[in-house]
Amino acid sequence: MQRHLQSLAFGLVIVAVVPYTVLKLVWLAxxxxxxxxxxxxxxxxxxxMLVGNTVTIVLDLxxxxxxxxxxxxxGRKVPAWVVLLLAGAATGLLxxxxxxxxxxxxxxxxxxxNVRTSGMxxxxxxxxxxxxxxxxxxAVALCVLLWLYVVDRWAGILAAPPRPPALWVVVAGALGLLPFGAGxxxxxxxxxxxxxxxxxxxxAQRTVLVVTGILAVAAFLAPYATPRRESYSRAAWLVTWTGxxxxxxxxxxxxxxANGGNPTPVMIVLALITTPGSCLYGWMVLRGRLAAGEGRGQSSTGVALAAEGGAH
Structure with missing residues (x-):
């Protein structure tokens, strides 16, 4: 059953990518x-736009x-940092x-x-x-594939919920996630x-902004929740990762x-503090979970990921 689901999801990725890539290629031509x-x-x-279309084609590939x-x-042998980097990029964009x-x-x-926007x-x-x-x-297809992959490869990490990191990381995460989310x-x-x-x-566009803000704030708060079931723990990890x-x-x-590549100063400042702050917060929450699992002698899953992360 899982194999059939994976094949279907992979086929959907191809169906999603081909028309978009062809359109970009003909525009470049x-x-x-x-x-x-x-x-x-x-x-x-x-x-x-020439640069943007080229970049988006590369991202599709x-x-x-x-x-x-x-x-x-x-795929089980791919270094963890490669999976995290590509999966994080796909999640953040889609x-x-x-x-x-x-x-x-x-x-x-x-x-x-109507559903009209200015770009129309x-x-x-x-x-x-x-x-x-x-x-x-x-997004749907990759979500299915990533979830099946993570549950299969790193199920031990998802068994316990994320926990708040050290205070200095909390401060960095708050600066990275909360102003952006509020904005x-x-x-x-x-x-x-x-x-x-x-x-x-x-x-429609403003709703996307609202959802983006909710995800950012929820990511900061998720490690402070105390889920008692493994299903809740997985949900907390999903919120932390996605946000x-x-x-x-x-x-x-x-x-x-935004605005034809002419961002406002506020947007530039937010980007400069949000990207490093959110990356640091998410990574340190994950590292804290790995360290806790290793300290308790838990499954080699967490230890292996910690070793991969440290090696790269």
Missing amino acids: GSEIGLKNAAAVAEAESSR LAVALAYALIRPV APILLGLPLGMVVQLATSG DNLEPWVFGLVYGGFALM MLWWGLMGPGGGGPQAMDAT CAVAALQGPTQVLL
Whole structure:
């Protein structure tokens, strides 16, 4: 059963990646397919978009490589830091879209009768369906593959909940996660104003900001919960992982993409403190769990991951 589920999820990753990658390739080749006007063509031919399209194609290929490794026996031999890095990048980029955009579109449709955003002025509607539908499909498929992989390889780590790290790490995590989370929540609820992520005014987009903010705050608080069942422990780890990854990736993403690559000073400052703070907090929470397991002589799973992490 698990094998069939893995094969299905891997197939969905391919289905999600191929149309999006083809679209990016034809844009890089100079095609105007899906572009509605001269402004959109000029933007597609700009240096920023040429670099961005190239980077996203590389990210798509890495997503396929990650998915393939997760379903093959050789995947168990991949160093832990490689898995964590690629999985963290995928989680941070895709989780807000998967969790926030469908909900935001429903809310916007119910309140405004449409799902229009400012970017739709330059692109054909089918482009948004292809791009964001593909993102959501890839997010679901990778989520399934990653969860099965982690439970299979590192089940011992998930058996006990995450715990708060040392005080100095808590301070760094608070600086990295809480201002960013509060900012995303404020801009999502009240609008971006002059300091937030520009061109994120539509209800669907603002819902993504709200979800991003909730995940960041929840990641900081999750180690302070005291779940008594293993299922709750796994949920706490999932929240910690997702929120830290989202904060680490969405700060730079907003800087690079919001308002046509012209971020506000507030966004730049948030990104500079959020990414290192969230990465440090998440890593030290994990290290604390590994150290506690090793100290109690628990399964070699945790010890092996600790050794891998230390070696790299």
